[in-house]
Amino acid sequence: MESESDVEIFKTQSSFRTPSDKSDNDTDTILNDILDLENSNANFELRATPLFVKNPTFSDISDFEGDDLSLIKASQEIENRALTKECVSTRFSKPLQEADLKRLVQSTKSKNTENKAKWAVNLFDDWKEKRNKSVQITEEPNSTFVVGELMKMDNMSLDKAMQFFIAEVHNKSGGEYHPNTLYEIVISIQHFLRASGRFVSFLDDTDFVNMRSVLDAKMKELSRRGIGINRKQADIISVEQENEMWERGILGTDTAKKLVDTLLYSIGLNFALRAGQEHRNLRIGTNSQLSLHISKDDGRRYLQYTEDVSKSNTGGLNHRKIAPKVTRAYENVDEPERCLIKIFEKYISLRPPNGKSTALYLRPKQRATETVWFDDVPIGVHQLQQVVGKLCKAAGFHGNFTNHSLRATAATRLYQAGVDEQLIVEKTGHRSNAVRAYKRTSTEQMKEVSDVVQSKLKKVSAENDGAAACEKNSASREINITAGNVSVHVRL
Template sequence: MSLDKAMHIFIAEVHNKSGGEYHPNTLSEIVISIQHFLRGSGRFDNFLDDTDFAYMPPVLDAKMKELSRMGIGISRKQADIISAEQENEMWERGILETDTAKMLVDTLLYSIGLNFALRAGQKHQNLQVGTNSQLSLNISKDDGRRYLQYTEKASKSNIGDLNHRKITPKVTRAYENVDEPERCLVKIFEKYISLRPPNGKSTALYLRPKERATETVWFDAVPKGVHQLQQVVEKLCKAAGFHGNFTSHSLRATAATRLYQAGVDEQLTELVEKTGHRSNAVRAYKRTSTEKMKDECRCAI
């Protein structure tokens, strides 16, 4: 049997562990993964080329359309946004705070993710301190206000290749909050940096809390793992008793949504700079609040 026909049969009959159908995108990714595996064995077939594979591409296409008609994979589970009221509750209840090493590093991640609209745990794990840091403390020449600046390195929308050589990296700022200093990212960042081990053995931003913290050193020179970072937002919201799909992506969605609700259009520089989007994909992160929908309904009446 030819590889083309074998893949044809595979696409037609494959099911997940529970016996159900795979989502269309998952099915496509399985095919690409098999192709990648075979290339490691010296085969360089292109399963999606209907010149070399007469059976498989149209079968995969038809199968994906059939699954879509069945409603499989159409809806996408989105991360829920965190409302200003929910965030305020977390601060008031001490779920967000900086008095212990564990809460300091978790609160730092929350604040950085929200202020700089970072995507997920891997993006946080890539953050560094020292000469290669994406974060820098500065003072505004205009009004003397201090701010923390984030300068993006490589990202999903700017991977640094020839096609992206003219794209300006994302640069965004979080200014000092003088009204609520305990919630100020600038002060949280400064406190965290001051309590890191002084030897500089690890350049990773997020470090593990020490089992026995001293007055001046709260953290070991050991980076927190990406899975630990990915779970921070979920654990914070769970501790607050919030129900929903709260993930590290919630911070990015929340940042875009709050700007949108404040009247900042997605085409304006402020929102694009904050999220780093290069296309209208930013719309997927914006959610309309209940009050805003009520206002729009009143206008339509």
Template sequence: MAIERIPKNTLNKNSWAVNTFNFWQNERNKLALDPSFNISVIHPKLEEMTKDELNFALSRFVSEIKKKDGNDYPGQSLYELVMIIQNHLSVMGKSCQFLNDPTFKQLKDTLDCIMKTRSAKGIGTEKRQAMVLSVDDENKFWSRKLIGDFTPQTLLDAQVVLFGINFALRGGQEHRNLRPGQICKKYCEIVGKYYLEYTEDVSKTNSGGLASRKVKRKVTTAFENTDCKERCIVRLYDTYNKLCPSDRPQDVNYLQPAKKITADCWYSTMPVGRNTLMKTVARLCENAGIEGYYTNHSLRATAATRLFADGMDEQLIAEKTGHRSSAIRSYKRTSIEQQFKVSKVLQGRPPKMAKLADFGPGKQSIKEECDEELKCQVEECSNVEIHKENKSSVRYVHFEADLPEGANISLNFDKK
């Protein structure tokens, strides 16, 4: 019964790690039969090993295991294999702390050494992240009619894209778990617009268990797009609901297109599979001719990145994504323009310009007021005119200059 309560994704990871270890053990034991290899046989099954046997076997495992193509695993992958095996043993009722128990010092030292060695070789140092969709990329989806209310499939895909960006949903599983009851259409009198309100059910940061009992569920909104009704999330959601069967299941939101569609019904009562949903963005990008590593998680990263690039406060971004820690920063991808600006700052700003302070009647001219460095710069420029006027309490300065290409002017005003 305990195993049944473990998330399916965790069980899949456990199977991957255990199967990888069992494959290595079998292959090693075959080689051990040949005296020329001078290696020992590892007889016990993983779950039946003592701590000392685990310490030796896992130390050999992380040292010798290779990918199917013969290449080395990245250090991070080896670490995950060891931690997943530890979790598997815990599920089976065998508690082990591989990185904290002194009994496993050999395993810890071996793993640490291999991780450092492979990082130094550049193996696994680049973390593969789902790429962010630019506004132009999204426009390609719309302009090429890959999403929209044109066909059952394009309307379905539009839901995935719009919900993924506007509600910052995670990958395939969170889309697969989405239920109609989590989305409610409301009207805001303050702004005079309809909007959709999404309420989180369960997620990576809110599993609904004891550890999450005090966690506030994410509630976020998406207002109707009155500037471009063809792309309006509220209108498209209404259209989708009207074209679903009257006896639609209430535990899933995304339904498969019907084999025979009618004017009133485009969809069947069968839910779209998790794997099919997970491939939605990758399929759309391929059809739109967009190259790169794009997944459904790109929609979530796109949401955070767009808000970050527009200067939104981190708390507002966290409310949209549902993050409860600094992990949100990994989703805020800097643009090339921001990186260019940082580079310019690091390479040095233009020479400091003199302050234009309180120009009024009886004040000196700009060349007399500025320092020698600015005098030199002004004298090297042509067509420089300075006009000073005293209008009540307002200081007015008009500056015109034709500067050489690449030159900069900085005006700084000090309030007296």
């Protein structure tokens, strides 16, 4: 089935600009004007539904007959207007250079992934330099292995180098990397090689079967030693902790800094966003991911978040059939001071009225005025990543609190309230069972599980005791002997 985006590819969308009129002329408007003109002159009748709407995926005009000639004539008139010397077509951009294409590709790559790849390659190069210096050259040429340049080694040499690298690499303090970290280092080196034009697959190619064996053995050996079993996760924020931050004024809307931090906190919690980049990607204006609506059922307002790109949906070839995450946050009528919609509206009203930046989060002004609290300058992604950690630190909470805590908190609260997993996934936007890692089991739930198990054991024990008693009773025997008018009853 064709998606709307697939259909749109086949529609003709032209717009033209004249020097005398700097505004864009809408093609559909021009077309309608011409059709109306033709209709008023009664040259021919027009169909009520234009053919380009009725069947938008075909544009072969050789099949047109009769009244459809009106559409041909109208289209030709549009082209004639556009081809005048005063008009400049804006349908195609100016010719690009190869460098422009490379910049386009580079701009869509994940910065985190690229940074990981650079770090992993630097780690490999540092290891290679140290190892080659420490290798003692002996009379037997096969007794040592000198590591070559990463990009210049053939697959056999690369496989061998990666084996030694996996077995010998340690962190800065001399300790072992966690199994998952070791795996990510290998994948990051693979990513670098592919990005540099060398397509290798460490986990699939037969040329790297020995490397995979060493990686698997190393990860198992580290796990047996208890290294990396406890994964570091962002702690959730309890309802009590959140209430405390509101009551102590750590969350609020009375200052510019507090307002923007509280907005990020509320958006991150209500829409289960990831750390900092998804917040940095939020925009206002025509293409904003955030939009205000009114429910037709009860008139209740809600703020809707429509995802465009994310970690699990980059919008490229591999994700073209994935529906974007759409989730809502309804107004909080019971606690209006904590209502995301009211916080959002207040923040928007205090932005620069004629600002050019479309980024949602702007830097607070050093000297705010009554009507403008923020400069027309976006807050950087690194500052955004630290917001929740700083809020929790100001509250005196101990633990690993980050922006990711908001995503984990949203999933956990839904899980503990008994919300169906499908609804939780719709809120978080997960496309796999990874959402289960975000659903943290509470102490109360653990106690309940323990009580259920123990109650089950007690019940089984009671049933077993009853069965034993029945068996004991069944062991006793009664004998009735009747002979004429004489009856003898004996119990053994």
